[in-house]
Amino acid sequence: MLNLLVQGGTVVGPGWVEVCDVGVQGERIVSLTRSDAQALEAEQVIDARGLLVVPGGIEPHAHLAHFINQRPEAEMYTLGPEEDTVGMAFGGVTTHIDFCQIQPGASVEEALQQRTGRWKGQSLIDYSFHINFLGASPIAAFEHVPELIQSGFPSFKVFTCNVLPPKPPRRSYKVDFGRIGHLMEKVAVAGGIMVVHAEDDDLVQFNYELFSERNRTGGTNLHLVHSKLSEELSFHRTIRLARARRAAVYFVHTSASEGVEAIQRARARDEPIYGETLHQYLCHTADEYAAPGGFRFHTYPSVKLRQDQDALWRGLLTGALSTVATDEFPTTREVKLMGSTIEDVTGGNLGAEARMGIVYTEGVSKRGMSPRRFVDVTSSNAARIFGLYPRKGVIAIGSDADLTLMDTRQSRRLTRADFHVADYSPWENWEVNAWPTTTILRGQPIVHAGQLLGKPGYGQLLPRKIDPELLQRPVL
Numbered sequence: 001m002l003n004l005l006v007q008g009g010t011v012v013g014p015g016w017v018e019v020c021d022v023g024v025q026g027e028r029i030v031s032l033t034r035s036d037a038q039a040l041e042a043e044q045v046i047d048a049r050g051l052l053v054v055p056g057g058i059e060p061h062a063h064l065a066h067f068i069n070q071r072p073e074a075e076m077y078t079l080g081p082e083e084d085t086v087g088m089a090f091g092g093v094t095t096h097i098d099f100c101q102i103q104p105g106a107s108v109e110e111a112l113q114q115r116t117g118r119w120k121g122q123s124l125i126d127y128s129f130h131i132n133f134l135g136a137s138p139i140a141a142f143e144h145v146p147e148l149i150q151s152g153f154p155s156f157k158v159f160t161c162n163v164l165p166p167k168p169p170r171r172s173y174k175v176d177f178g179r180i181g182h183l184m185e186k187v188a189v190a191g192g193i194m195v196v197h198a199e200d201d202d203l204v205q206f207n208y209e210l211f212s213e214r215n216r217t218g219g220t221n222l223h224l225v226h227s228k229l230s231e232e233l234s235f236h237r238t239i240r241l242a243r244a245r246r247a248a249v250y251f252v253h254t255s256a257s258e259g260v261e262a263i264q265r266a267r268a269r270d271e272p273i274y275g276e277t278l279h280q281y282l283c284h285t286a287d288e289y290a291a292p293g294g295f296r297f298h299t300y301p302s303v304k305l306r307q308d309q310d311a312l313w314r315g316l317l318t319g320a321l322s323t324v325a326t327d328e329f330p331t332t333r334e335v336k337l338m339g340s341t342i343e344d345v346t347g348g349n350l351g352a353e354a355r356m357g358i359v360y361t362e363g364v365s366k367r368g369m370s371p372r373r374f375v376d377v378t379s380s381n382a383a384r385i386f387g388l389y390p391r392k393g394v395i396a397i398g399s400d401a402d403l404t405l406m407d408t409r410q411s412r413r414l415t416r417a418d419f420h421v422a423d424y425s426p427w428e429n430w431e432v433n434a435w436p437t438t439t440i441l442r443g444q445p446i447v448h449a450g451q452l453l454g455k456p457g458y459g460q461l462l463p464r465k466i467d468p469e470l471l472q473r474p475v476l
């Protein structure tokens with residue numbers, strides 16, 4: 001007898017969409033059967049008739065329990081996994097990938113132990129970490145790359161810029177291109193992928209200085225400081241360096257048409273370059289910064305213009321972009337809206353809970369995205385790029401039973417009651433046509449019928465290994 005049967009839903013499988021029953025034994029999917037056949041027996045049956053059944057969402061870009069570098073003097077952190085993964089569970093997300101930051105000179109092993117220790121017993125959903133070398137790490141630190149990849153951490157994040165202005169003194173994020181190239185080489189040889197926040201540091205830092213000198217420090221200028229040209233220069237430079245080092249690159253939070261175009265061109269040359277964008281960037285423009293509370297939509301680099309939004313959608317619909325992430329950075333409304341100038345606006349999005357519903361509404365309902373593509377950009381592609389596939393990101397026999405049931409027949413505005421993290425959501429009042437109703441992680445319903453059933457600590461650290469082909473050429 002099965003442990004669980006998800007019955008009669010419209011299931012989005014790899015290359016097919018059909019009404020069928022998903023049978024679960026223990027933590028795995030063990031059967032996919034036609035709903036008109038004799039129903040299999042199960043201890044628990046979830047009625048999915050009329051609902052869409054998709055692989056549990058994968059959030060590839062989250063910053064939980066993360067030092068808020070905007071106000072170093074305040075020693076503040078974003079909300080931790082015990083709080084934020086509640087929202088992820090309600091939002092149909094079953095796996096997230098956060099970051100393990102390595103300060104220059106720090107022990108890689110200790111940093112990783114500390115980070116995994118912070119999550120252990122706290123996360124409601126499965127998780128892993130991108131390794132994030134910061135600043136001027138001693139070159140010898142990169143010798144740890146092969147062992148990190150061997151132990152299941154094959155993705156390496158770097159910042160090409162310091163993101164924030166020079167004052168007050170902050171932890172340095174920027175890694176120089178010499179080090180990035182060296183790291184790329186190590187990562188490529190050992191079977192990993194680079195995760196790059198690409199902005200031109202010279203331009204951005206100069207813009208901070210120039211705008212401040214001209215008394216144009218209002219936050220409404222954020223998209224001019226973190227400019228389109230900065231994205232263009234840095235994406236091209238990173239792609240050129242990656243070509244020389246034979247490295248695969250995943251660009252986080254692509255925000256401008258120039259970024260999409262750079263990725264597209266590299267992929268046309270058959271280079272293994274992948275792009276992420278954010279639902280924030282797909283739904284908002286810089287004009288909105290001026291409205292009351294407008295900075296709740298701000299995420300670094302910045303939201304940009306209508307033409308950029310159009311290019312991001314085109315890229316997402318046609319394949320130039322591979323994923324929609326959140327850049328989750330959960331804080332209270334007070335912390336998020338503390339600043340109003342280019343120098344003190346808080347970045348990041350509190351949006352992982354809304355991501356699946358928003359991408360379905362804006363992509364599938366409004367722009368003709370196929371349900372199959374919806375699954376790719378919210379789950380399968382992240383699983384493949386970051387080495388979780390086919391355990392995660394697909395509804396197939398033998399895969400983990402991570403399933404999200406979505407009601408796609410809705411037409412309503414989101415309210416505070418739809419959200420379960422902090423004291424606000426920037427997505428309150430947004431209109432949706434779809435919303436997750438049940439989330440199942442490794443065979444266990446963690447959210448069902450409006451109730452939270454998941455417990456902190458059920459989430460597991462996932463070892464990852466990337467398909468080598470994906471690192472050679474753009475296979476998705």
Ligand SMILES: [Zn+2]
Binds near residue numbers: 061063252327
């Ligand atoms: Zn980020």
